[in-house]
Amino acid sequence: MSEFRYAVNVLPKPGILDPQGRAVELSLPHLNVANVSRVRVGRRAELTVTAGSEAEARQVVESLARELLSNPLIEAYAIELLEATSSTDSTKATLA
């Protein structure tokens, strides 16, 4: 078994009203920032899955991302593998 550390990044789908992104845009003049636009605000979850293979682990993350961490009607998600640790040897491979 190995441990796989993932990040799931969730953002409002294009075209879906994002009031948080709009609020950030409205605050930009107060920061004297004039060259920033198209702000979208989402959320990020990081989690570790213990599984026999990366494919198996990714399946778990996919299903969590789809059912719990995002609402497919209004949000899109992207999964990043951050780290894979084999528990048989203590070699640690850091990705990205």
Added chain:
Amino acid sequence: MKVGVVTFPDSNSDVDALNALAVAGVDPVTLWHESPDLQGVSAVILPGGFAYGDYIRAGVIARFSPVMRGVSTFAAGGGHVLGICNGFQILAEAGMVPGALLRNRSLRFACRIVAIKPERTDSPFTRAATGQPIRIPIAHGEGCYYADEATLDELERDGQVLFRYVRDDGTPALDPDDPANPNGSLRAIAGVCNSAGNVAGLMPHPERMSEAILGSDDGLQLIRSLVESAREWEAAGRPALAAPAVTRVEAER
């Protein structure tokens, strides 16, 4: 006859809903979120609040609680389920009613009395309604009703839009920036039902204005509608749905 109200961690309108049911003349029963056992109730209310802290998205964690297995089975068998405010968000996350509730367009938590109008008075959730605008409170941060255009057209065509926010003259506040539309809901939608018609959600709180001592009993007509439908369903021997509604939860498992 017993009607159940689910208490989730951080529910805050469950006691109001229990009281409104007592005013409407039925035995209110508290259903606990950790048990899928509905104790033989004839209808279920998912009350307002901030179930599980509204973490991730309002309603999504509650959707996976054990009681929702019981509620889903109950609804699939033809029982009536009404989600109010957070209860609506839970039903939407569970795919038991169409659409999603986004953060209010204003970004503000909206807490005031609004006017909604039933689109029809022949549904299980509006049958005791007068058809005139109903003035009841809202209290939510995520109540902006969203579905894609094709779905919205379908809902209107099939009579699944149950309530819209209306202006003083009774016309729907269709412009999302209209002050009478408190959260920017598309097509001013305040409440919808599933295609089978036995599961409904609405953002405003009828239970919080369900007897004169609360300032108004305008909301009682909606609680009464649910009670009448439950009574009729019991009297008919708990008939199954004509066309069983497939929820997203069921479809994926």
